[in-house]
Amino acid sequence: MMSSFSIEIFLAVVGVLLIALDAFATELNRKVVPWAAIGATGLALILMLTRSADIPAWITPFYATDSLAVFYKVFALVTTLIVLIIALEGDFITAYFSSSEGVKTRIGEFYALPLIVCAGMMWMASAKDLVALFVPLELVTVSFYVLVAFTRRSAMSLEAGVKYLILGALSTGVLVFGIAWVYGATGSLSFEGIAAAASKPTTNAMALMLGAALLLAGLGFKVGAAPFQIWIPDVYQGAPTPVTAFLSVGSKAAGFVVLTRAVQAFTGDGSQIATQVGNALLSAAALTILLGSLPAIFQTNVKRLMAYSSISHAGFMVLALACGATGTVAFYMGTYLPATLLGFLLLVVLRTQGVGDELKDLAGLSKRSPLLAFALAVAFASMAGLPLTAGFMGKLLVFMAAISKAHYGVVALAVVGAAAGFYYYFRPILTAYSPVEGESTKLQVSPVARVTIAVLIVGVVAVGVYPKLLQSVLK
């Protein structure tokens, strides 16, 4: 029985130890570090699920342990675990593009850094004030700069690294500027203090609104909400696929936790700026869904398609947030995780067999590997929101939240986005099941990947058929 706080420290320490191990124990088998990282994450997940509720008293002033925090901590651990498995699957590709030593390159850091990132994301989930938000957020961001550019012999990865670096640093600047103004207007750095000051008539509303707009813009960048979604397609496409999976699920979720906390602080009872913030989020949600869904129609690269899809999903989550339905945001996240990670895992498995990311490369997949084709169908059907998959339940709840607040205009736009989704999500499925001429080789799937794919498929379908499952986790 460990407290969640000790689990995070455990993860960070294992991460540091693995870096040291990889650097100094040169005779080490290449498999040791990945498996140690996977083992540590798995152990941490088990510890987290059986954690004890008490945490040291000295840390409570800036460490939240409410249900939101706990949910995202578990979420971050699950994500990291699966991302590490994805990374292990694509190990030799990452190694090949990491240095001129090719597949013999040792890439222990590639497995150790995610542990540190995971610890950072878990700390973000517990942030109670803006300092505790900023520092772990930057830990995550800086680590991601490294991870995105990790396969530097690939021009794509390097380009994605540069773009993420510049745009990410820009968003950091905006975020700090926003924090400064929020602090200036309210005189407080803690979310509680901000919420209290926001409802006081003596607080200058203009200054607070400026700060809120800047702060939300900075956080909007992290979650990929329009108009700050522009970096996502390029960076997601260029980054090594395991990193893309980590960015699109882990980083996005962590962004949503802190965004949720910030929005809660700005829209608390009697807040002067609640309406503006709510309306700004609504407009952002509508724009995000459209800017995610519509350009996706033209994509021929599956990885890039999934990048656009993640923008559109972020739009749905922002919509739920704008309606004040934080539970729905968490639920949507929970439905988004298995489908997205399944999609990226498939891309990596295919890539190791020499199948590329382009749509046309998927042709005849059902002949070459029925399992992979079926998994692809499940993943994309869930992303599209087909009934009986997890994605449908998520979308349904968001629509219900929006309709119960009578935001019909945004709902209409969201429907357009969802309908467009049905077009572009089904293209990979149709391609995978379309017949091809000539002989094609069977694809091999490793046992680890097989088990992970099966678990994720079961997750998608189970939540879709029996959503209470995820709800019970949420409680």
Added chain:
Amino acid sequence: MTSYNAASVVLLLPLLSAFFILVLGRTVGTTVSKMISVGSAALCFVVSVATLGVTNDSGVLVSFLNVGKLHADIGFIIDQQSRGMLFIVTFIGLLVHVYSLGYMKEDKAQSRYFGSLSMFMFSMTGIVLADNFAMMFMFWELVGLSSYLLIGHWFEKPEACEASKKAFLTNRIGDFGFMIGILTLWAASNGELGFAQLRESLSGGSVSGPLHSAPAWVLTVAAIGIFMGAVGKSAQAPLHVWLPDAMEGPTPVSALIHAATMVAAGVYMLVRVSFVIAASETAMHLIAGVGGFTALFAALMAVQQNDIKRILAYSTLSQLGYMVMAVGLQAGEAGMFHLYTHAFFKALLFLGSGAVIYACHHEQDIWKMGGLSKKTPITFLTFVIGTAALMGIPGLSGFFSKEEILGAAYHDCGWLFTAAAFTALLTSFYMSRCVIVAFFGKARSENADHAHEAPLIMTAPLMLLSIFAIASGYGFFSDRLQAMVPHAEHGEGHYLVMGVSIAAVVIGAGLAFFLYNGKDKDPLNIKLFANRFYIDEIYAVIVKVFQDRLAWIVSGLESIFADGLVARLPAAIACRVGKTARAIQSGHLQGYTFALGAGLILAIYLVVQVLPKH
């Protein structure tokens, strides 16, 4: 067996069968798959026959979702309406299973086919039994999915592929409306989805429910949204474009889905929730109008079709229009009654057309048939019975139900009655034409010359269905089968209505005989009807104009949104927006930083200056 248990069996058996075939189909082989599928259909039929006449019941199988204010269960409602519909669905379903054993004998993917059939049975019984909107919607979507699989069964055929996509996409448009309608009701009723609870909330009985006090426009939005769902599934104008194309699927599928059951789901659902529709005058008018329009419109198009299955498809559209009109006129029972009689004779006609096609070696053009009455006497006889029932010849089942709807129209709305009566005339005309051209005269092609009667496994269902087509209108039959027989209130104008409908039959049939007897090619040449009012062409022209101006914009979607303005216009707009948004994604870092900066300024502007403060 209680009716609750019976319902569970009927629902779950096809699911188990579908699941078994999906998982083990390849291992155990085609024969076992077929046996299981047909066996489950037979068992379902037996069980649903056993439920006829039992007491009303309802119950919850499994609590499904419980988030916030949203509670949704898999629950059953067992009353006269659902029992009758269950009988139709399982009966027609069983027939099609059996018929398919013969028709699909040489197909390579029979396992998949029968798996999809079981899946369809599962989804359809789910719709019939649903006691709340959440379950209804879920199975609604499943029906769409299994229909997609069945229409596209021969996916090597590009037309079949296109048709299945078209059906799927057109249905989605309706389904989104349906979802909005459901959610509006849910929001307005403060979190209710069950039919019983909603009815109570609306009635404002002992405790005035929140729906009762909801503003009228909310109920109108809800009713129209729900109707949108029916428009998609029951192929009402303007979303009718998918149904004729859906005839690309195997003929038994056309009979099962596109004649008797799936398309009727829209009508069934509307009747089930008629209390919502009754709450909105506007929605009622809209529904009746759309139904009447579709009935007339489709009948006109049927007049000049040459493909035997397409004639029947347009006739189905037209008859569905009747039913929807009845719902809009608050005569839901008449609509259900027509649904029930129509199910038998339309299934008979479709299976009959299948036998004809089979006999003529997959020839579908009626002008290349002829003289079949002697070569295939059983098929001929049963087809004529079906035709007579559809035309509404007195004494056959169609006569009773159609007359009820005409009566309802007569009492309510003059011009709808005129349209409906004219439709009846047209129906009589085009069906007579079909029979005369296909079965009489001399054989007009080699295939027709060598026609031979279909095997017994295919003709037996025809004979059985003929009995139903004749007799199902009579009380001793329909009462036992729990059909929703409308109250026989033959008020003022009853004889006028009857007279008009008989006159329509006689004039239509007479005209057809006069025009077509002994002809080798069509003496009428109404291009407008033959080309389906040029709807596809009109759609194409409008889209072309739109495209020419924005030629560089619309490029990607033609292949999928093959036609249908409803699907195309929003698609073109979406494409334009998408392309523009994509242009921002130029790959140039300077452009990105500028966009981020502009977004930042926009955000500040919106929050600080524009959005309302309180």
Added chain:
Amino acid sequence: MITLNDYLLVAGILFAIGLAGVVVRRNIIVIYMCLEMMLSAANLTLVAFSRFHLVDGAPDYAAQSLVFFTITVAAAEVAVGLAIIVALFRAKQSVDVESVTKLKG
């Protein structure tokens, strides 16, 4: 006399100059310098506010701690960023933004 608003205005203008530089310049290293300038502008805002939100008569050191953290983080970011830029230069012999335009659409 100099008011808080004067400091805030200077910070705002510095932030704006940095933003303009990020958009205008094509040399990635210079863009990165402009980003540092924006971060410093944010720091100036924080410090100015911390001086005017007195806590028990002394400046609010909680806010200044945040400045301390941002400076540290910025240093780490610069190190990683320059490493990425060096890797880019090694691959492309250029640090111009126009050398990274392959990913698009």
Added chain:
Amino acid sequence: MPSVLFYLFAAITLLFGVGVVVARNPVASALSLVCSFTGLAALFISLDAYFIGTLQILVYAGAVMVLFLFIIMLLDIKAAEGRQTNYATAVGGLLLAVLFTVQIAMVLGDFKEGNKTLADQTLNLGAAASKTSLNTIKDELAEGTLPDAKLMGFTLFDKYPFQLQVVGLLLLAGTVGVVVLSKRDRGGKEEVS
């Protein structure tokens, strides 16, 4: 601080800031930035933030900018860019800067609390001393001097000890990243796929 000095240092900060943007040569940009940061440090000090001001000089103007200069020299980047100015981006950048400044100015116009001067908000060190528990800080405050570095350190370790550890982890992650990203390959020339 007298107004004149404020204007002087604000001018240094802003003008050299503009210099960073307009200078053709990256080395000139970097040196401009050093000057701008020096002016900024003076502004920090004028706000009684001696520690932050010193940090600004040491870390930014010192370490970080030296790193920048070092990389510029190492890569031997000539003023290759912009033989002709790209007017579109120039106008775009200028537009953003002007709009942003206008927005800030508008908010400041409404921000009445900002019209206080430093003289209105004099430090009350006596009050601070009575609230402090640590003796060295208490004594200095009582003497009337502001022990800026000590108070800073005290706050860091009292309120944010945990964040301090996280920053340490961040620096480690950054260091590892730099090593990974700039390892010289044995093969010599880079191949790029």
